[in-house]
Amino acid sequence: VAFGINRAISDGETQSWYPFVDGIGYWNEDMPTFSDDLHALDPYGHPDSELTEDYNLIGWSQDVDGDGEITFVGTGTDAIGLYYVSLSSFPQLVLDESNHLFLVYASVTETYSNGLANYRHIWARASLDGGATWLGFVDLTSDLIHIFDECVYPSCSPASDGNIYLVYQTDNEPGVNIWGTTHPVTDNNITFMKVSKSEITDIEEQSATVTTQDVSQNYPNPFSETSTVYVRLDKPANLVLEISGLSGQLIYSKSFTGHAGNNELLIDGKNLQQGVYFYSVKTDDSQVTKKMIVR
Numbered sequence: 001v002a003f004g005i006n007r008a009i010s011d012g013e014t015q016s017w018y019p020f021v022d023g024i025g026y027w028n029e030d031m032p033t034f035s036d037d038l039h040a041l042d043p044y045g046h047p048d049s050e051l052t053e054d055y056n057l058i059g060w061s062q063d064v065d066g067d068g069e070i071t072f073v074g075t076g077t078d079a080i081g082l083y084y085v086s087l088s089s090f091p092q093l094v095l096d097e098s099n100h101l102f103l104v105y106a107s108v109t110e111t112y113s114n115g116l117a118n119y120r121h122i123w124a125r126a127s128l129d130g131g132a133t134w135l136g137f138v139d140l141t142s143d144l145i146h147i148f149d150e151c152v153y154p155s156c157s158p159a160s161d162g163n164i165y166l167v168y169q170t171d172n173e174p175g176v177n178i179w180g181t182t183h184p185v186t187d188n189n190i191t192f193m194k195v196s197k198s199e200i201t202d203i204e205e206q207s208a209t210v211t212t213q214d215v216s217q218n219y220p221n222p223f224s225e226t227s228t229v230y231v232r233l234d235k236p237a238n239l240v241l242e243i244s245g246l247s248g249q250l251i252y253s254k255s256f257t258g259h260a261g262n263n264e265l266l267i268d269g270k271n272l273q274q275g276v277y278f279y280s281v282k283t284d285d286s287q288v289t290k291k292m293i294v295r
Contacts, residue, residue: 104164
């Protein structure tokens with residue numbers, strides 16, 4: 001059993017809800033049951049808590065940029081879309097014939113926002129021993145097509161092969177339209193995803209590389225002064241941005257320290273003449289090159 005952990009109180013007349021309580025709890029039949037103590041499911045180290053990280057507390061919002069704290073844009077409940085659930089919620093479990101267990105859930109994710117509130121992404125992690133120990137976390141929706149998407153309500157097929165299969169909902173506004181902190185009516189999409197199990201179980205062995213899907217087209221394009229390129233990384237890496245002309249001559253090169261998640265690289269075109277150029281984004285192990293226009 002996997003479940004989102006949240007907190008609310010009521011004195012019989014008024015009710016309060018704690019939007020930033022966070023955690024995905026886990027239980028199987030070989031574990032002791034939780035008691036009914038008030039703090040049994042407290043996810044923050046209360047002395048009476050019965051939760052142990054990576055044992056029966058298996059999911060939470062991640063420190064994506066690796067700075068030691070989780071920082072959201074906005075203040076208070078305006079920083080997240082309200083569903084009246086935990087920061088991490090909507091968990092799903094897939095157990096295969098090899099006793100490999102896969103957790104999929106939605107979680108508010110730092111570094112992804114519309115400037116006013118943070119988006120939820122679909123996260124996963126795996127256990128290769130039926131839930132006794134757990135591997136690292138993987139953001140399944142960190143690619144650029146979801147840079148301005150709220151990703152929620154994952155639903156996994158119980159059947160799997162070399163992949164797990166799921167659907168989830170996306171739209172471009174955090175939260176819901178009908179209650180709580182609302183937003184205007186917007187289109188909702190249901191997306192199907194097939195994820196290789198090795199993408200989840202081998203996350204710590206993946207090198208810091210970029211592909212064409214990880215490097216956005218510069219925006220705006222054409223441009224005259226500055227333009228921005230978004231680069232998605234699975235882990236921190238050194239990035240190099242190079243600008244070259246049509247004949248291949250290198251015009252300038254700039255280094256960046258990239259963090260896991262989305263990175264903004266600024267192209268300075270103030271000293272470039274009008275014409276067609278190429279920009280290349282490099283890591284130690286990969287390179288992506290795309291065309292841009294200065295006018």
